Amino acid sequence: MAGVELKNVVKSFGAVTAVKDVDVTFDEGSFTTLLGPSGCGKTTILRMVAGLEAPTGGDILVAGKRVNDVPIHKRNLGLVFQNYALFPHRTIGQNIAFGLKYRGVSKSDAATKVKRALDIVRLPGVEDRYPTQLSGGQQQRIALARAIVIEPDVLLLDEPLSALDANLREEMRVELKAIQHRIGVTSIFVTHDQSEALAMSDKIIVMSDGKVQQVGAPEEVYNNPANEFVASFLGASNILDVTVAGSDQDSIALSTAHFGTIPVPRSRATNLGDGSSGRLVVRAEKLQLVVPGSKVTGVGAKGTVEAVDYQGQIARYFVKVGDLQLQAMNMIEGRPFGAGTEVTVQINPQDCSVLPAEVK
Amino acid sequence: MERRPWILLAPALVTIVMLVVVPMSFILVYSFYENIDLAVDRVAFQFSNWQALFLDNYYRIAIWKTLRLSVIVTVLAAVLGYIPAYFIAMTKFRQRWLLLLLLILPFWISFIIRTLSWIHILGNQGALNGLLQWLGVIDAPLQMMFTEATVIVGFLHVFLPYMILNVYVSLEGIDRNLEPAARTLGATPWQAFLEVTLPLSLPGLAAGCLLVFVLTGGSYVTPLILGGPSDYLFGNLIHDAVVSELNWPMGATLSFTLLVLLGAVVVAYSRLMGLNQLSKAFR
Ligand SMILES: Nc1ncnc2c1ncn2[C@@H]1O[C@H](COP(=O)(O)OP(=O)(O)OP(=O)(O)O)[C@@H](O)[C@H]1O
Ligand SMILES: [Mg+2]
Numbered sequence: 001m002a003g004v005e006l007k008n009v010v011k012s013f014g015a016v017t018a019v020k021d022v023d024v025t026f027d028e029g030s031f032t033t034l035l036g037p038s039g040c041g042k043t044t045i046l047r048m049v050a051g052l053e054a055p056t057g058g059d060i061l062v063a064g065k066r067v068n069d070v071p072i073h074k075r076n077l078g079l080v081f082q083n084y085a086l087f088p089h090r091t092i093g094q095n096i097a098f099g100l101k102y103r104g105v106s107k108s109d110a111a112t113k114v115k116r117a118l119d120i121v122r123l124p125g126v127e128d129r130y131p132t133q134l135s136g137g138q139q140q141r142i143a144l145a146r147a148i149v150i151e152p153d154v155l156l157l158d159e160p161l162s163a164l165d166a167n168l169r170e171e172m173r174v175e176l177k178a179i180q181h182r183i184g185v186t187s188i189f190v191t192h193d194q195s196e197a198l199a200m201s202d203k204i205i206v207m208s209d210g211k212v213q214q215v216g217a218p219e220e221v222y223n224n225p226a227n228e229f230v231a232s233f234l235g236a237s238n239i240l241d242v243t244v245a246g247s248d249q250d251s252i253a254l255s256t257a258h259f260g261t262i263p264v265p266r267s268r269a270t271n272l273g274d275g276s277s278g279r280l281v282v283r284a285e286k287l288q289l290v291v292p293g294s295k296v297t298g299v300g301a302k303g304t305v306e307a308v309d310y311q312g313q314i315a316r317y318f319v320k321v322g323d324l325q326l327q328a329m330n331m332i333e334g335r336p337f338g339a340g341t342e343v344t345v346q347i348n349p350q351d352c353s354v355l356p357a358e359v360k
Numbered sequence: 361m362e363r364r365p366w367i368l369l370a371p372a373l374v375t376i377v378m379l380v381v382v383p384m385s386f387i388l389v390y391s392f393y394e395n396i397d398l399a400v401d402r403v404a405f406q407f408s409n410w411q412a413l414f415l416d417n418y419y420r421i422a423i424w425k426t427l428r429l430s431v432i433v434t435v436l437a438a439v440l441g442y443i444p445a446y447f448i449a450m451t452k453f454r455q456r457w458l459l460l461l462l463l464i465l466p467f468w469i470s471f472i473i474r475t476l477s478w479i480h481i482l483g484n485q486g487a488l489n490g491l492l493q494w495l496g497v498i499d500a501p502l503q504m505m506f507t508e509a510t511v512i513v514g515f516l517h518v519f520l521p522y523m524i525l526n527v528y529v530s531l532e533g534i535d536r537n538l539e540p541a542a543r544t545l546g547a548t549p550w551q552a553f554l555e556v557t558l559p560l561s562l563p564g565l566a567a568g569c570l571l572v573f574v575l576t577g578g579s580y581v582t583p584l585i586l587g588g589p590s591d592y593l594f595g596n597l598i599h600d601a602v603v604s605e606l607n608w609p610m611g612a613t614l615s616f617t618l619l620v621l622l623g624a625v626v627v628a629y630s631r632l633m634g635l636n637q638l639s640k641a642f643r
Binding site: 050051052071072075076077078081083085087088089098099101103146168214254282 | 387439449533537538541542543544546547551554555559560
């Protein structure tokens with residue numbers, strides 16, 4: 001087992017630079033997620049770690065050793081492809097044993113290892129079937145078994161859950177994390193699904209356009225987004241323009257156009273001087289809609305519900321406050337607010353985070 | 361029984377019956393006629409033609425020559441065709457259609473012209489001899505034309521695209537991630553190819569081989585143009601019987617024999633590999 005380090009890694013495909021100066025570490029034994037929208041370079045990073053793609057610049061280190069020039073088959077990494085990439089002409093047993101052949105494992109040892117790997121992924125007894133005779137979720141587990149049976153130094157997972165349906169995906173998410181935890185292998189997981197990233201990761205690396213936007217624990221990235229991209233990519237966020245009106249020991253007073261002055265705790269608004277302007281981020285689920293006239297915690301403003309997106313226990317509201325369009329995700333107590341309802345929109349200063357205004 | 365499949369199959373079945381089964385039946389009937397003089401036949405039911413076929417060594421040698429040459433051409437085409445097919449299937453070059461177009465471009469030129477062109481390359485006055493003499497490597501032209509080798513070259517030239525296209529199609533259908541998957545599991549590039557790509561492309565390779573084998577086995581023009589006096593195939597005997605000797609009953613007998621021989625190859629192939637589930641044979 002080993003940690004992985006990328007040092008100023010750059011990858012260009014002709015005129016396209018897919019990965020721009022990425023400098024990150026993946027701690028030994030940790031589960032780290034590369035999160036970002038389609039085309040931001042996640043797969044490219046994974047393929048470079050695996051050796052399937054050579055970096056244009058920078059170094060890749062596994063267990064402290066530079067591996068740029070180590071050929072793929074000598075890297076001892078387990079890679080799980082998005083589409084599983086099982087060998088269709090081989091049985092499940094042969095698929096899983098594939099990597100063992102090249103590691104000088106005897107036939108009988110291989111059979112034992114295959115059996116154990118199948119137990120780990122909870123699919124015992126399917127050795128003699130062919131991949132097409134398994135369901136998508138089962139194939140996914142076989143792909144995982146094939147990758148872990150070789151006891152890789154690092155496990156690389158490229159959106160392994162994306163081809164599964166919603167229920168199975170959530171189930172596999174828990175299971176995958178449990179397996180990783182049990183064998184303790186350093187894992188790099190790629191996804192563009194933020195809930196997957198938040199649920200599974202020890203650390204999330206948010207990427208956009210080939211660049212790292214933020215690195216941090218899930219709650220850190222979620223609650224304290226480093227910039228507007230991260231704020232809006234991880235769940236729905238409302239972003240308001242603010243200027244610093246004053247400050248005291250504990251809080252900074254931010255004046256807004258629609259919510260008056262909001263006293264935000266200092267810990268949530270760093271690097272903002274008096275008079276400077278910034279951007280206030282409030283998550284949709286932290287924006288609370290209440291019946292007009294009820295007691296307000298924090299600050300409130302009058303608004304009108306424009307549309308409701310009913311999602312079972314929660315509802316997503318599109319609310320208009322003056323000329324501001326906001327989103328709120330609220331638990332439904334009793335009946336949801338209908339479109340056209342007058343409401344009070346409340347913001348709790350504890351739930352805000354503040355970013356410096358972005359230089360455009 | 362459902363009627364729909366039969367209705368859909370009907371046009372093809374009618375065409376095959378009218379254009380293949382009926383004419384072949386005529387040919388079979390014709391093989392029992394008796395040839396009296398040049399182009400003069402007598403309607404009869406007798407076995408002299410078939411007797412000649414089975415007793416005359418000449419025909420047996422032709423069958424042997426045909427099978428031998430077909431095997432040689434097929435094996436060479438498989439090896440020589442697989443490489444460009446692999447290249448076209450795996451290239452990152454965006455304009456792959458251009459490569460495929462180049463492959464079928466020769467089909468726009470008559471097969472005869474393409475075959476004849478080898479005389480200008482390998483002949484005594486040909487380009488290759490000219491070049492070698494100009495370079496001073498040789499003094500007198502080398503005799504390269506009208507040998508079995510030139511016949512093989514001619515066949516390869518004409519049939520290689522069939523092999524390449526067949527192999528290409530099956531390579532194209534292989535998941536691009538399989539080889540990288542094998543590589544990350546510890547296989548060298550060559551091992552990954554042997555373990556994954558080659559077995560998965562065998563259906564296309566087998567189909568290409570069948571096609572080249574049958575096309576070669578049924579040819580007569582290429583040996584006629586590029587071969588020497590002893591480079592004849594079974595097809596040339598048919599040509600001689602029908603065109604030179606005007607012995608149509610014998611021509612019919614030989615034609616039917618060739619049909620049965622090549623048909624047997626196709627049947628054996630489908631028995632061995634299963635025409636539809638080729639890949640299973642290699643699991
Ligand atoms: N082989 C290649 N040749 C040219 N451009 C490439 C190649 N591979 C990737 N790219 C480009 O690099 C960028 C990043 O691609 P990458 O596959 O890493 O994205 P991704 O983050 O994995 O996206 P997705 O979530 O859709 O899988 C894209 O703009 C893509 O078009
Ligand atoms: Mg990707």
